[in-house]
Amino acid sequence: MKLEQLIEAIDARVLQPGSKGRTEIAHVFAGDKMSALLERAGPETMLVTSLANTQLACVAELMDCPALCLVDGAEPDPTLLEAAARGDTAVVVCALDMFETCGRLYRRLYGDDSRRS
Amino acid sequence: MITSCFPIVGGKLDDAGSASRRLKEQLKQIGVDGQIMRRIMIAAYEAEMNVVIHAFKGNLWVRLDRDRFNMEVIDQGPGIADLDLAMKPGFSTASAEAKQLGFGAGMGLPNIKKASDLFEVDSHAGKGTRVRSTIYLKTQAVEQPGGRGLSVQAELCIGCLDCLKACPTRALRVWNRRPSILSTLCIECTTCIGVCRAGVFKIRETGRNNQPREPIAEAAPQTLVIPRAFLTQFGSKIPPRIVLAVLRNLGFKDIRFTEEWEKELRRTVRSYAAEQQLYPVISPICPAVIGLIESQFPSLIAQIAPFMTPIEAAVEACSLRMATFVPACPSQRTLLEQADLSGRLRIVNPAELSGRLIPRLRTQSDTPASIQKQNTRPTRNGSHGPAVLEAWGVDNVVEILEKTEKGLAGEFRILELSCCEKGCYGTPVFEENPYVAQKRWSASGLERWRPVNVVSAKSPYRARTGMRLDADMGKAIEKLARIDELAASLPGRDCGACGSPSCASLAEDIVLDRHPGLECPVLRRGEP
Amino acid sequence: MNLNQIVAALGLQSLTPASAESLQIEISRAHASDLLSDVLANAPSGGVLLTIQVHLNVIAVALHAMQAAVIFTSGMVPEEAVRNKAMEEGIPLFATKESTFDAAGRLYGLGIRGQHE
Numbered sequence: 001m002k003l004e005q006l007i008e009a010i011d012a013r014v015l016q017p018g019s020k021g022r023t024e025i026a027h028v029f030a031g032d033k034m035s036a037l038l039e040r041a042g043p044e045t046m047l048v049t050s051l052a053n054t055q056l057a058c059v060a061e062l063m064d065c066p067a068l069c070l071v072d073g074a075e076p077d078p079t080l081l082e083a084a085a086r087g088d089t090a091v092v093v094c095a096l097d098m099f100e101t102c103g104r105l106y107r108r109l110y111g112d113d114s115r116r117s
Numbered sequence: 118m119i120t121s122c123f124p125i126v127g128g129k130l131d132d133a134g135s136a137s138r139r140l141k142e143q144l145k146q147i148g149v150d151g152q153i154m155r156r157i158m159i160a161a162y163e164a165e166m167n168v169v170i171h172a173f174k175g176n177l178w179v180r181l182d183r184d185r186f187n188m189e190v191i192d193q194g195p196g197i198a199d200l201d202l203a204m205k206p207g208f209s210t211a212s213a214e215a216k217q218l219g220f221g222a223g224m225g226l227p228n229i230k231k232a233s234d235l236f237e238v239d240s241h242a243g244k245g246t247r248v249r250s251t252i253y254l255k256t257q258a259v260e261q262p263g264g265r266g267l268s269v270q271a272e273l274c275i276g277c278l279d280c281l282k283a284c285p286t287r288a289l290r291v292w293n294r295r296p297s298i299l300s301t302l303c304i305e306c307t308t309c310i311g312v313c314r315a316g317v318f319k320i321r322e323t324g325r326n327n328q329p330r331e332p333i334a335e336a337a338p339q340t341l342v343i344p345r346a347f348l349t350q351f352g353s354k355i356p357p358r359i360v361l362a363v364l365r366n367l368g369f370k371d372i373r374f375t376e377e378w379e380k381e382l383r384r385t386v387r388s389y390a391a392e393q394q395l396y397p398v399i400s401p402i403c404p405a406v407i408g409l410i411e412s413q414f415p416s417l418i419a420q421i422a423p424f425m426t427p428i429e430a431a432v433e434a435c436s437l438r439m440a441t442f443v444p445a446c447p448s449q450r451t452l453l454e455q456a457d458l459s460g461r462l463r464i465v466n467p468a469e470l471s472g473r474l475i476p477r478l479r480t481q482s483d484t485p486a487s488i489q490k491q492n493t494r495p496t497r498n499g500s501h502g503p504a505v506l507e508a509w510g511v512d513n514v515v516e517i518l519e520k521t522e523k524g525l526a527g528e529f530r531i532l533e534l535s536c537c538e539k540g541c542y543g544t545p546v547f548e549e550n551p552y553v554a555q556k557r558w559s560a561s562g563l564e565r566w567r568p569v570n571v572v573s574a575k576s577p578y579r580a581r582t583g584m585r586l587d588a589d590m591g592k593a594i595e596k597l598a599r600i601d602e603l604a605a606s607l608p609g610r611d612c613g614a615c616g617s618p619s620c621a622s623l624a625e626d627i628v629l630d631r632h633p634g635l636e637c638p639v640l641r642r643g644e645p
Numbered sequence: 646m647n648l649n650q651i652v653a654a655l656g657l658q659s660l661t662p663a664s665a666e667s668l669q670i671e672i673s674r675a676h677a678s679d680l681l682s683d684v685l686a687n688a689p690s691g692g693v694l695l696t697i698q699v700h701l702n703v704i705a706v707a708l709h710a711m712q713a714a715v716i717f718t719s720g721m722v723p724e725e726a727v728r729n730k731a732m733e734e735g736i737p738l739f740a741t742k743e744s745t746f747d748a749a750g751r752l753y754g755l756g757i758r759g760q761h762e
């Protein structure tokens with residue numbers, strides 16, 4: 001699914017647009033432990049986290065991860081955005097908490113299948 | 118051989134990662150990619166961050182050999198007081214500041230070890246720490262660890278080696294506790310799925326190009342093709358007709374069973390066999406058996422009745438509409454992926470479909486009073502007749518094919534062979550006992566006859582050449598000689614400790630250079 | 646939806662024997678986070694917590710934040726000491742092989758929400 005569609009689902013603001021050629025997202029991983037984010041980051045993965053430090057951009061660059069989503073309306077350091085620009089990583093921020101963010105992204109990615117029949 | 122050194126400055130969390138980044142640039146230039154690159158990056162970054170968080174300064178040394186990546190991260194710092202504790206997942210001595218930034222999960226050293234093929238750490242309190250990691254470059258087997266239709270979660274492996282012996286084509290290897298499937302040998306039969314206690318092997322979930330997971334609900338295509346067994350997997354309180362009703366509610370108005378095409382195929386093969394001279398005729402009901410014949414028994418290919426397997430015939434039948442297919446095994450999965458040239462096919466694995474159903478099923482389970490009297494006459498599925506041999510299970514199938522090859526099965530006119538017990542009921546992907554499942558289906562009263570077509574195979578079944586030692590016959594013979602010689606020098610225990618299922622396989626692996634650093638650990642230990 | 650239904654719907658593995666009453670609790674909120682400070686500050690009380698943080702402190706924090714249960718995701722399972730403490734304090738623990746993202750997505754599909762709506 002295209003990054004734009006996911007951004008729309010969570011009403012996120014784009015802080016760094018990332019590379020035009022890398023907007024296809026197939027998986028999302030959410031968490032706040034760098035080791036776990038490192039392990040799960042990949043070329044079609046978007047990372048969702050409440051962390052906002054520069055190392056996120058480094059991890060994204062090393063693992064060819066195209067997009068970072070910060071939650072809780074976090075305002076990242078300018079250094080994060082610079083590092084993300086260098087690595088061609090998109091950075092978006094949304095005002096929702098991590099659970100809401102995940103819930104809406106999941107629904108957008110996989111469809112809502114618990115409609116009561 | 119290339120040697121580089123990337124310095125690391127301790128303490129500055131913001132700037133950290135530069136050594137790993139520079140390493141990545143270098144590796145990209147020489148073409149390291151994919152899974153190998155990921156593992157190297159994980160090892161390098163975790164090692165670098167350890168220096169930044171815990172030490173004053175350090176260096177990331179890299180030596181690149183032809184077939185392996187060697188890394189040494191040496192730092193000057195307080196050192197590690199208790200190495201065993203440091204290797205324990207979850208244990209961390211990182212500062213509160215580092216933890217707030219998401220570090221200090223206590224997974225650094227364990228993750229480096231997991232990413233590495235060889236790993237060593239040593240440290241002296243008050244002096245510093247040295248972490249060494251080796252990651253083998255190439256090989257095909259490691260890069261694409263699955264057979265085409267299988268996925269391998271190597272990290273779940275407990276090292277029991279049961280899979281090595283069970284695989285009928287000796288396609289499995291376990292190198293450094295990392296299971297790999299040699300895809301040229303794999304026939305996608307489900308044996309490893311059934312045998313593995315740790316759940317390492319599964320039917321692959323994403324497409325070959327790693328397409329995203331299929332959403333099921335929104336704009337669900339109308340037609341669903343499933344193995345009958347799927348309806349029988351939800352326990353004794355939820356009979357097949359309830360599962361069927363819930364599937365309809367999900368939006369699938371037209372639900373078909375792969376067995377409809379299988380039944381018709383059996384009937385057709387019976388007529389076909391009557392006109393043949395060469396017996397027995399092999400009925401292509403199980404795609405994994407076809408794979409087995411194509412790889413291990415190519416002399417029997419001519420005896421396979423020239424029709425498509427049931428799942429392929431089902432795809433043909435649905436080719437003019439959008440349809441969702443549920444494969445019962447990796448072999449079916451691969452066939453579906455190959456058949457999906459128009460992109461019209463949706464493939465959903467059984468576990469995923471069950472997962473969607475379960476919340477709805479909970480609200481619908483039968484109370485005993487509401488179950489109507491079921492038709493309990495068992496359904497005749499096999500084409501029974503004195504000259505038809507029906508057999509299940511990979512061991513039985515292999516034995517029967519061996520007999521056939523030797524000309525000892527001429528008393529049978531038709532062989533109906535399946536790798537799984539009772540056909541798709543017995544796939545390990547379904548948990549219910551195959552006999553119980555089949556009985557549940559026959560008691561369900563859902564059996565209906567619908568006209569379906571059997572389709573002639575588009576291209577003839579062909580021997581698989583991936584197993585050849587070499588495309589050049591001369592070189593192949595040479596390699597065979599070397600394999601034999603090497604095999605003779607091995608203990609002959611077939612113990613599996615080297616990661617290959619037998620000594621003969623190890624000899625083959627070494628001569629074909631399937632993996633770096635292969636050797637017999639028993640010989641190395643010097644046991645008699 | 647009550648906790649029991651959630652456990653069944655998601656196929657959660659039970660890590661502590663939970664009392665019948667605690668399983669009947671109605672759940673409408675959830676929080677996803679691996680940073681204990683964030684849980685303490687932001688988790689909605691009476692909700693379930695999704696996390697991969699298996700450190701002993703997670704129990705104390707979950708109690709303070711009045712979480713109805715803790716669900717460990719991504720196959721993470723805390724040690725015996727942590728499970729024992731949870732049993733002492735009466736807080737049910739569960740585990741799932743699914744990631745935080747997938748578990749959150751499925752809970753969201755069942756009607757569970759985060760702080761904001």
